[in-house]
Amino acid sequence: MLSISNDTSPDIGDRILDAAASCVLAYGVQRVTLAEIARRAGVSRPTIYRRWPDTRALLAALLTRRIVGVLSDVPSRGSGREALVERIVGVAQRLRHDEVVMSVFHSEPEFAMVYIAERLGTSQQILIDAVADEIRNAQRDGSVRRGDPRQMAAMCLLITQSTIQSAQLVAPILDADALAVELAYSLNGYLKP
Template sequence: MVSIGNDDEAGEPVADRILDAAASCVLAFGVDRVTLAEIARRAGVSRPTVYRRFPDTPTILAALLTARIVGVLDTIESRGTGRVTLVDRIVTAAGRLRQDEVIMAVLHTAPELAMVYIAERLGTSQQILIDALAGQLKLAQDVSVDDRVRAGDPRQLATMCLLITQSAIQSAQMVESILDSEALATELAHALNGYLAP
């Protein structure tokens, strides 16, 4: 997991241990039954130690989701600057996020929390993804004609790519009998390539 703390107890940053414990609680109890006391117990730290890093359980859960989403992005190598390579990276990230038990647990067991980031406001991880993707799209607008991204504001293009991909991740379970994982990835790639092509 991505380290978000620089204090170290027992060989692992305390903030990382807290997030790992929160992930364990989400999987064991569901989002609604996660408590700060149980997170502290599983992390092997006191409640005041948790409070020094996070003011409350929702903040811990938001940090957990951000760390997991950004962590997936960090594990996927960029193998070029063209549109096809960029779309492949997005599709790969979507597949890995759909396989993440914690992210899927939040989507499926805490819809009210998920809806905040689907319909009300951009979360930290979404902002990070948009910024990273906008930079890559800008580069892909300047490559050879065959593999170029169309003209347009890179941040707007990135935001639309986020919406398309986020929708595919959220709804994958609902359409699984029609689009299995492989078919979903193929169709998502077609959708993104079609949207981004000149």
């Protein structure tokens, strides 16, 4: 066990989130416990409670880290609509293959539904902000139509989020490559001047 004086270091939070990801993959969301996360992270339960009030808050932080991490891992390849659409499709493809994110969507739909139908989560806000910035830039070069960049970014989020969530449903019709092509086509059509 780590000493109390060391339990506020930033890497402890990362270890806890890594342990939570490992638990999600091993047990599914519903069977994840703070006790098991603490054991895997090598910290006490109070150390976790100092950062997150409960398992749901910790899982929300885990999803935020994973989603924002994917956004960082898929850099923009320039400015303009084509680069923006390519980045959004790249992020969507990576998220569709993220075991932790998809485990949450499939094993705990009630948890995921909060961020699908009830409120925007932190990661969704970050995604909207990033896409809105790129839309603004693309509007300046004329490759994206006029309109409120934040509203347009929110619509891009809805289109893409729906694609990620429903990909399994349409897999017999749209394999991964076809899905990416159709998502790009949809986003290009929506954003085109």
